[in-house]
Amino acid sequence: MAMVLSTHVLAAGGVLVSLLAVPSGGDSAAAAAPSWLQWTRGPGAETCPDAVAFAARVEAELGSGAARGAAIESTVAVNVGRGPSVDGARSWSADLRLIARDGTPAGSRHLDSVGDSCDLLTNKLALMVALLLAGDVTLTGKEPQSPPASPARSAAAATPAPARAAENATPRPAPSGGGADAVPPPQAAPSAPWTLAIEAGALVGLGLLPRLAAAIDARFWATPGRGPALFASGSVWRSQRALLEGDADSGADLGLWTIGLGLCPLVPRVDSGPALVACVIGDVGRLGATGFGFGQNLSKSRWTGDAGLEGDFRQYLGRLTFLSFGVRLVAPLTRDDIIYRQDAGGTTLSIFRVAPVVATVGLRLGAVVP
Secondary structure (H helix, E strand, C coil), rough: CCCCCCCEEEECEEEEEEECCCCCCCCCHHHCCCCEEEEEEEECCCCCCCHHHHHHHHHHHCCCCHHHHEECCCCCEEEEEEEHHHHEEEEEEEEEECCCCCCEEEEEEEEEECCCCCHHHHHHHHHHHHHHHCEEEEECCCCCCCCCCHCCCCCHHHHCCHHHHHHHHCCCCCCCCCCCCCCCCCCCCCCCCCCCEEEEEEEEEECCCCCCCCEEEEEEEEEECCEEEEEEEEEEEEEEEEEEEHHHHEEEEEEEEEEEEEEEEEECCCCCEEEEEEEEEEEEEEEEEEECCCCCCCEEEEEEEEEEEEEEEEEECCCCCCEEEEEEEEEECCCCCEEEECCCCCCEEHHHHCCCCEEEEEEEEEEECC
16 A cells, blocks of 8 residues: 655645655555656557656656655656657657746657657656756755664765766756756667568469469568568469460460569558558569370470569558559560470470560558567
């Protein structure tokens, strides 16, 4: 159960000034927030500490000596909220205002932080507020008497009140007038994490097989906080039958599968609205042909490869889902030719040959891995 050691309310220029309440243990949620703190959590920041928890962090930075028997003559107003995504990572922001005891603004500061939680931001805020209050605290009474202590404890007790704040950073005077607050240099933001996503959908292509062909396609994306994104893909094309010219009863059944890699210098790092993607791509695959309608039907397969460019239009349906429409143009590295030779040294007839340029379009549904 939380206890308040003592509370005195003084009238100073129309502004209420009170002693800092010090919890003596137990659940901090049951204690009241100190009167010097105005703490607001905006939309999306519900997981950030509440006023009581934040005040406890400030008290920990100040040290117990400054927290007991000291009147805080200023008011600290803090508004914490979610910021926009930074390279696909969550961000947090805070506006801090120092209000003098006569109600006039004494300074302000805006802070930003990147991370999965707002702990880094609130830790910076707690240290900053402790430094401000350390220069603004006026002692109003003696500290409680304590039993005689050893020389080591006596030396520790002689440490100035804002002991911990002095250990963490050099104390700076509280701002005067309307200038910006004097604060410690901001900590470097951590590197933004990688964003992973998966896609699946259908492709339609012309040039890989005898006629307009269809395939199922799947992709796995890895997008760093900065720099080009990477994806790996796999496609299985629906088999087609190519007929020998002038003969509807003989030809070859063709099948194809491919796997590929893409390097995308232009990639979206947002989670809403439309976005464009541009990639350099390369594929390898296996083209198989099985003859039919001949005196001797053979089956052959060989490796294929291509390289080219792809552009996608991506529309986000929600923070974690999106729809992609892509167009790609590739040039085959080998132009496979399926032929029929009547006999050794005889006439050679072409059944199918891969086109010099292959065009495909695709429609895929994607999801970001949370």
